[in-house]
Amino acid sequence: xxxxxxxPPLTIPVTRTLIVAGAIASRDYQDxxxxxxxxxxxxxxxIFMNILTTNGLVGRYITDHFGPAxxxxxxxxxxxxxxxxxxxxxxxxxxxxxxxxxxxxxxIGANGIGNHVTGTVTVSQGSAR
Amino acid sequence: MSDDLLARLKSYEGCPAAVARTGxxxxxxxxxxxxxxxxxxxxxxxxxxDAVAPPTMLQVWTMGGLTGHDTRTQAYDELLALLDExxxxxxxxxxxxxxxxxxxxxxxxxxFDTVIESVSxxxxxxxxxxxxxxxxxxxxxxxxLVGIHRFRILKYAPARRPEKKPPRPRPVVNRDNAGFWKxxxxxxxxxxxxxxxxxxxxxxxxxxxxCGAPDWDTVEATGEGTVYSxxxxxxxxxxxxxxxxxxxxxxxxxxxxxxxxxxxTPYEKVRIGMPVRLEFQSYDDELVLPVFRVAEExxx
Ligand SMILES: [Zn+2]
Numbered sequence: 001x002x003x004x005x006x007x008p009p010l011t012i013p014v015t016r017t018l019i020v021a022g023a024i025a026s027r028d029y030q031d032x033x034x035x036x037x038x039x040x041x042x043x044x045x046x047i048f049m050n051i052l053t054t055n056g057l058v059g060r061y062i063t064d065h066f067g068p069a070x071x072x073x074x075x076x077x078x079x080x081x082x083x084x085x086x087x088x089x090x091x092x093x094x095x096x097x098x099x100x101x102x103x104x105x106x107x108i109g110a111n112g113i114g115n116h117v118t119g120t121v122t123v124s125q126g127s128a129r
Numbered sequence: 130m131s132d133d134l135l136a137r138l139k140s141y142e143g144c145p146a147a148v149a150r151t152g153x154x155x156x157x158x159x160x161x162x163x164x165x166x167x168x169x170x171x172x173x174x175x176x177x178x179d180a181v182a183p184p185t186m187l188q189v190w191t192m193g194g195l196t197g198h199d200t201r202t203q204a205y206d207e208l209l210a211l212l213d214e215x216x217x218x219x220x221x222x223x224x225x226x227x228x229x230x231x232x233x234x235x236x237x238x239x240x241f242d243t244v245i246e247s248v249s250x251x252x253x254x255x256x257x258x259x260x261x262x263x264x265x266x267x268x269x270x271x272x273x274l275v276g277i278h279r280f281r282i283l284k285y286a287p288a289r290r291p292e293k294k295p296p297r298p299r300p301v302v303n304r305d306n307a308g309f310w311k312x313x314x315x316x317x318x319x320x321x322x323x324x325x326x327x328x329x330x331x332x333x334x335x336x337x338x339x340c341g342a343p344d345w346d347t348v349e350a351t352g353e354g355t356v357y358s359x360x361x362x363x364x365x366x367x368x369x370x371x372x373x374x375x376x377x378x379x380x381x382x383x384x385x386x387x388x389x390x391x392x393x394t395p396y397e398k399v400r401i402g403m404p405v406r407l408e409f410q411s412y413d414d415e416l417v418l419p420v421f422r423v424a425e426e427x428x429x
Binding site: 012018021022024025026027028029042043050051052053055056057058059060063064068069071072073074075076077078079 | 166168169174186228232
């Protein structure tokens with residue numbers, strides 16, 4: 001593994017259930033993540049995924065690839081195009097740096113309207129564990 | 130925006146937003162399992178006797194849930210209020226940066242402190258103009274730092290979307306009621322009358338409910354009436370209407386009843402028995418409807 005290598009994509013169907021379940025599992029009760037009528041009243045076309053769920057999916061993408069021994073050290077994400085129900089998000093990753101046991105991955109999650117999330121994950125591969 | 134406002138916003142940089150707050154729940158297996166189920170995360174590291182929490186759950190352990198935290202600092206409340214007052218009433222999370230110092234395990238009791246790290250100048254975004262507020266939270270278990278969570282929100286004034294109200298629904302005009310709508314066009318409220326037995330009927334129907342005769346002529350209503358009954362419409366809000374509003378069953382002086390709106394009177398002041406008088410209200414170029422206004426002598 002070296003800088004520039006790509007890791008296989010992960011496709012996430014953005015269902016209404018995922019958005020609501022993710023919001024509730026992350027204790028985020030902002031109405032825009034579960035109540036379409038109130039979301040529309042605030043100018044959004046529908047409910048949309050909360051940042052904690054996106055953060056969790058980015059983490060899952062990396063640990064799915066590196067395996068259960070891998071340990072996340074840092075996750076830094078920025079949100080762009082919202083994840084609305086019915087869309088699909090495809091997570092892709094590019095190895096940015098390999099330093100001994102530690103790997104830095106640039107992650108992009110693209111949906112039908114643009115990049116939902118861009119970020120960087122630092123993971124320890126956990127070979128010592 | 131005035132420089133004064135920016136200076137006031139900036140003065141909160143470095144102020145605490147949360148001090149020595151305790152997580153509502155200790156790190157625990159059920160919340161971990163619910164998270165993994167929701168996100169489809171099957172990593173075995175998160176289950177079993179040696180389970181750790183998914184590191185990306187870091188913020189979850191600080192969340193206030195439905196009832197919130199009862200101890201936000203005055204500084205953070207003031208900052209948010211100042212932003213609200215400047216029109217930035219909406220909020221969206223934009224960035225999350227987390228460092229995981231050590232894995233969290235069921236039983237870990239989290240305490241945390243949050244500092245307002247920075248408040249940006251007014252920025253224009255796709256959502257509207259606003260300020261980015263960045264906070265930095267340190268999570269501890271006992272005295273030990275276990276994670277750092279930097280979070281950025283945009284407090285913004287939503288960009289005005291030209292809000293064009295959909296038109297009021299059109300009446301369904303058919304062979305049986307065309308005469309009524311023709312009358313309305315001419316600002317006449319026409320009641321059907323059976324030519325066989327002289328019974329008045331409203332709304333318009335093809336035959337007489339009294340004697341079954343099909344033939345009819347019309348009587349023009351005087352326009353006097355009373356509120357026979359009413360409801361106040363609160364919910365759901367239909368696009369062309371502004372709830373709450375009163376929908377009334379009006380008994381006309383001629384004895385028939387019709388459904389209409391009572392206009393010119395607050396919805397909560399409409400009462401059964403109120404005398405009302407017919408008016409023709411124009412809603413747009415194509416739509417005129419008979420409505421009722423509280424008669425002068427009973428005006429409230
Ligand atoms: Zn008759």
